[in-house]
Every structure is written in structure tokens, then in C-alpha cells.
Amino acid sequence: MNEFLSFWTFSDPTVRWVVLGALCLGFSAGLLGCFAFLRKQALLGDALAHAALPGVTTAFLLTYSRSPFIILTGAAVSCFLGIWSIEYLVRHTKIKEDSALAIVLSLFFALGIFQLTYIQKLGVASQAGLDRLLFGQAASLVRSDVIALTWVSLALMICIGTFFYRFKLVCFDRQLAISIGIRVKLYDALLAVALVLSIAIGLQLVGVVLMAAILVTPAAAARYWSNSLTKILLLAGVFGALSGIMGAYVSYLAPRMPTGPWIVVAVTAIFVASLLFAPERGVLSRVLKRAKLRVRINEENLLRTFYKLREEGIGAEVFVEPRQILEHRNMHIRDLESGLSRLVQDKDLVSYAGKYRLTKTGLERATRLTRIHRLWEVYLSQKIQISADHVHEDAEEIEHIITPELEQRLLEELNFPREDPHGRAIPSLEEK
Amino acid sequence: MSSALWIILIASLVGISCALLGTLLVLKRMSMLGDAISHSILPGLALAFLLSGSRSPLPMFLGAASLGVFTAYITDTLHRYGKLQEDASIGVTFTWLFAVGVILISLFAGQVDLDQDCVLYGEIAFAPLDILTWGETNIGPRSFWILLSVTLANILFVTLSFHRLALTCFDKGLARSVGVSTGFWHYILMTFVSLTIVASFESVGAILVVAMLVVPANAAYLIARSLSEMFLIAVGISILSSVGGYYLAEAFDASIAAAIALVAGGCLIFTVTAVKLIESGRARLREGYDGQAGAPTSYET
Numbered sequence: 001m002n003e004f005l006s007f008w009t010f011s012d013p014t015v016r017w018v019v020l021g022a023l024c025l026g027f028s029a030g031l032l033g034c035f036a037f038l039r040k041q042a043l044l045g046d047a048l049a050h051a052a053l054p055g056v057t058t059a060f061l062l063t064y065s066r067s068p069f070i071i072l073t074g075a076a077v078s079c080f081l082g083i084w085s086i087e088y089l090v091r092h093t094k095i096k097e098d099s100a101l102a103i104v105l106s107l108f109f110a111l112g113i114f115q116l117t118y119i120q121k122l123g124v125a126s127q128a129g130l131d132r133l134l135f136g137q138a139a140s141l142v143r144s145d146v147i148a149l150t151w152v153s154l155a156l157m158i159c160i161g162t163f164f165y166r167f168k169l170v171c172f173d174r175q176l177a178i179s180i181g182i183r184v185k186l187y188d189a190l191l192a193v194a195l196v197l198s199i200a201i202g203l204q205l206v207g208v209v210l211m212a213a214i215l216v217t218p219a220a221a222a223r224y225w226s227n228s229l230t231k232i233l234l235l236a237g238v239f240g241a242l243s244g245i246m247g248a249y250v251s252y253l254a255p256r257m258p259t260g261p262w263i264v265v266a267v268t269a270i271f272v273a274s275l276l277f278a279p280e281r282g283v284l285s286r287v288l289k290r291a292k293l294r295v296r297i298n299e300e301n302l303l304r305t306f307y308k309l310r311e312e313g314i315g316a317e318v319f320v321e322p323r324q325i326l327e328h329r330n331m332h333i334r335d336l337e338s339g340l341s342r343l344v345q346d347k348d349l350v351s352y353a354g355k356y357r358l359t360k361t362g363l364e365r366a367t368r369l370t371r372i373h374r375l376w377e378v379y380l381s382q383k384i385q386i387s388a389d390h391v392h393e394d395a396e397e398i399e400h401i402i403t404p405e406l407e408q409r410l411l412e413e414l415n416f417p418r419e420d421p422h423g424r425a426i427p428s429l430e431e432k
Numbered sequence: 433m434s435s436a437l438w439i440i441l442i443a444s445l446v447g448i449s450c451a452l453l454g455t456l457l458v459l460k461r462m463s464m465l466g467d468a469i470s471h472s473i474l475p476g477l478a479l480a481f482l483l484s485g486s487r488s489p490l491p492m493f494l495g496a497a498s499l500g501v502f503t504a505y506i507t508d509t510l511h512r513y514g515k516l517q518e519d520a521s522i523g524v525t526f527t528w529l530f531a532v533g534v535i536l537i538s539l540f541a542g543q544v545d546l547d548q549d550c551v552l553y554g555e556i557a558f559a560p561l562d563i564l565t566w567g568e569t570n571i572g573p574r575s576f577w578i579l580l581s582v583t584l585a586n587i588l589f590v591t592l593s594f595h596r597l598a599l600t601c602f603d604k605g606l607a608r609s610v611g612v613s614t615g616f617w618h619y620i621l622m623t624f625v626s627l628t629i630v631a632s633f634e635s636v637g638a639i640l641v642v643a644m645l646v647v648p649a650n651a652a653y654l655i656a657r658s659l660s661e662m663f664l665i666a667v668g669i670s671i672l673s674s675v676g677g678y679y680l681a682e683a684f685d686a687s688i689a690a691a692i693a694l695v696a697g698g699c700l701i702f703t704v705t706a707v708k709l710i711e712s713g714r715a716r717l718r719e720g721y722d723g724q725a726g727a728p729t730s731y732e733t
Binding site: 037039041042043045046063090092093095096098099101102103105106109110113114115116117118127185210212213214216217219220223256257258259260262264265268271275281283 | 457462463464465467470510513514515517519520522523524527528530531532534535538539619640643645646647649652654684685686687689690691693694696697699704707708729
């Protein structure tokens, strides 16, 4: 029990450094991953992360050093070679983009593994930590590592902050950027550099194999919460940082377990929570909205049926029985019952002994809906030349979403028609 | 039969299976989904080991096949109902599944007969040691028999369903209109891919299988003039890579699987260069003809 809690007191200096490292790396990887995600280059991040391995192993073979800057440089060089190879394959051969990614990913990684197994056989003591690059090992981050990586992360974030507006334009409205004279190629290159560096940094935290997750998943999760680029970037950074801490915590509890997978599990949990519960774009929210819409459509359909019955002389003075509604409109008994009770609740209907009649407000609503329905039918048949027997279904759907402004425009556009294509009268505004 | 021969044979079987399925993946632009599945079957394997307590092939295949289909299904669902863009759907799904797999392996290291390194690049060097016996006779390594069956299954699959596969690769609209279910063939293909990956798993590891799936097929793509040619060339290249890779690994005392992938990569680079040279050679020849006086360059002839 003590162990579980002692982490959070941050009294152990190693813990402090690991947590700081995890925070910075998580935040910057999450943030930089957004650009890859939003430019639909999520798998590019995966391919490049794998492509970084031979760079690291070659750097080691040349220098026998594991200093973070050497690793970073090696990884970066290798990543750039990877980007160049992908571009070359796509642009100058028949090979398609997804294949180019898979080729670079697997071949560069194979070279890295080849070198890694060779290095392991060499039995050089300093190579011991190289394989932690595969799955990440936050626990083995030392103070100097963290300081170095933090500086690089900060530099990247300052870069993004300074050129924020231009990055935004280059990503989302290239034509506009070109037309106002921004050198898009330069910013593309800068973003590529930022991506590569964030991969090179993140390697130490989550390792090669799971890098894609920390680039893509925080961004994907953040996307559900907002449409604003700034908010998405910040949220992705926060999610990345949270997952980083989670990984550091696990690493503290079980030092021999690789950190990477736990970070991925944490960030995926955040993703699933966002997917389900985010307001507006989350699954739950959409399901609820759709349910509410279905209820409203059901009510409005009922109101129109009442209006139609009224036109036929039923329901003006006399109360309408449910079965008369069913004769007119084919609907499920449950929808009928729930719709009727809601309309009574909303005071659009009044009920007496199991029968129903429109109230004043209900009549207003029903009249408006019918007017819109028939106006739309006129529109379809007059302006789009659809024959009279085809316009009804479309109008059935449109009637629920036409706004008062659109209604007014329709009236004017069609010159205040009196009848719909079926010969039925269109209730005018005065009738109400 | 010497170890070396067994290893090369086993690697060739991996190569053949992967080349056949890889051709289809490349043509359907699903190379990255192949990569995704090769990662995501890991928890299936770990669970199979844990639940069955043995290394017998049947639970492994079941575990892998179900995870493979599961990955394809989750990716599809995230894209369709979660409204997540396609590349991110793949990315989120397989990384999470792979992470779960690695965690399972670390947690139950004793009970699960896999380790992380094996996951990455396999231990084909040890394959000849794991011998099956029939009565008293030594009939060869276990992985050989598993791979032989899988390869035969793949060959049968590709030959028998050749036209349907070709149709769903090249003209989905036509396929649907003649009643060939693209969804069905997609999931069948994913199942065979998963089975092949798990069979190759022990030999070359999860991640290098991707190289064998994608690289020979793409080299073949550059020069083949028909689907059957593409199949054959891809198979040829992968067998070549298996042989070459073994000797490369011998020379440097490094991972055999990685070496095989590198040789395949070398073949790809060679093919790309050759194609470029031939193309530029042809272009120059054409220029030469046009430049000559009296050569038929217009309609006057």
C-alpha cells in the first residue's frame, strides 16, 4: 500500500525526474502528433518511428555512446531518410502510398533489428539499454536524459507557438497560404522536422513499436472535444502528459515492466472515454440527439395527421380515436402511444376518455408543418420538375428541418401558392 | 537433413505464404492493415498460451484468427460509427492490442512461452531443434509441418478463389453487381493473413512478417504484367530472399529474419533501379528516333 501512495509524494528525486520527463515528452508528443493526425498522416508517424531504429543503432555502432543527443541525432537522420524514401517510392515508382509506408517501416526496422542483434552479440557493456528503445522504459530515464529531452521539447513547442498561424493555414487552407505568399514548402519541412524530433524524443518514453499510439491517440481523443485547433492541441498535449505520468507510475511500481504498453493503455482509455462521452461529437451524445430527433419527428408526424383528419371533417369538434390515426398513418403502436402522451404533456393535444383533440397551440404547430410540407411539394414539382407522385416522401423528411426563414423564402420564391401538386389547399399565414 | 537446410526451407515456406497473401494486400492498398494485424494478434497468442497451457497449434491459430478478424472489425467500426478517420482507426486499434499483448507477456512471463524479443524477430535458428516424432522416426521440425500446412492452405485458397479475389481487388463495383460479396472476401482474406502471420510468428517474429508480406509483392508489382505473374514473381523473390538472408545472417551472426527482410529489400531496390534504367533507356531511344531526319514523326507517312 505504501508503494502505491509514496509515488505521489514525489519525495524520491528519481521519481521527480521521471515524472518531469514523462510530462514533457507526453505533452510534446501529444501536441506534435496532432499535425500528423489532422493531415491524415497518422500511419506516417508509425512508419517513421520504426524507421528511427537503424539510425539509433548505427549511431551507437559509430560512437559506442548512448547519450541522448547521439540517439536523437541518429533517430532524426534515419527518420529523414525514411521520409525521403517514402516520397521517392510514391513519386517515382508505381508503388502506392500505403505500400511505401509499409516497405519503409519494415525494411528500416529490419535493418535496425539486424544491427541490434549484431550489437547484442558484441557483448559491449554500454549497449545494455538499447533494447529499451523498443518498448520504452521510463524508469531508466536519468536526470541528464530528462533535461536534454525537456529542452528539445520546449524548443519544439516554442516553434509551434511562434509559427502557429502559418502552420494552421498551411495545414488547412493551402491555397490561401500560397496566395498570401507563405512559403508552404518551408512550413511543410518544419512540420516534418517537428514530427521527426517528437518521434526521436518519444522513443525514449514509449519505444519504437508503440510510438504511433502516442502520436495519434491523444490527437484522436482531443478531436472529439473541439473543433478549434488550439483547443485540440492543448487537449492532446494534456492527454499525452497524463498518459506519460501513468506510465511513469507503473514503471515505478514494476521497474522491469516496459513503460510503453502502459502508456498506450492509458491513452487509449482516455480515447475511449472521449469517443463515448464527449459532448456533441461523442457517441453517446449523438445517440441521444438522434433519439430526441426521432421523438420530435414522431410528434410532428402525429400533428400533421391530426390536421389532415381535421381537413376531412374529423376532430374539429369531435375527439379523435387512436385507431383513426392508425388508419391514416402507418406507425408502431408504441410510437403512437408515446407520441400522444408527449403531445398532451406539451399542451398541443387535449385528451378525454382515450380520445384526442388539437389545442390552439397544437393547431398552430400542425398548420405550420402542413404548410411547409405542401410548399416543399410545390417547390419540388415546379422548380425541380419532379412529378407529383414522387414529392411526398421527400417532403415528409424535409418538413421537420425547414426553419421559419426558409419557409418565408419558399413562400416568396413560389409566389404564395394556394394549392399543392395534389390539389390540397396550402394554409396561408393569416389562417394560422 | 542439416539445420541450415531446414531453416532455409522453413523460411521459404513463410516467404511463399506471405508473397501470395501480400500480393492481394498490396493490390487492395491494405498493406498497413497487414502491418496492423501482425501487431494485434499478439494478445490472441498470449491468451491462447495462457488458456491452453501449451504450444499446440490449434489454440494459437484460433487466437490469431479471431484477433485478426477482431482488428479488422474494430477498425471498421471506429471508422464508421466512431466517425474516426481511417488511418487513425487502424493506428489506435492495433497499437492498443499490441500493448495489451506485451503486458500479458510480461505479466505472465513464466506461463507464456513467448518473450518480447521473440515477438519482434522470432527464433528461426531454434526451429530445427523443436522436432516432432512419429513413433520412433524424426520427421522434422514442428514449425516446418505447421508452415507446410498453412502454405498449402494458402495456395489452395489463392488458386481456387483466383477469379473472385481478382474481381474484388480490381473492380469492387463489378464484384458487388455480380453478387460477389466484397465484405466476405475481405474478412476471409484477413483470416488467412492472420493464420499465416501466426504460423510465421515463431520463425520470423511479428514485425518482420510485414516485410515478407509487402516487399516481394511490391517488387513483383513493378514488373508483372498480370495477376498470376505477380504471384509467381513475388514467390520467386521471397524464396531468393530466404536463401540469401540465411547466408547474410551467418556472415554477421545476426538475426536471420532481419537478414531475410534486408535481402528482400535489396531485391526491391534492384527492381526499382532496373525499371528506372530501362524506362530512361527507352525514353532516350525514343528521343533518338524522333531526332533523326526522315523518321516518321508526323502523319505525313
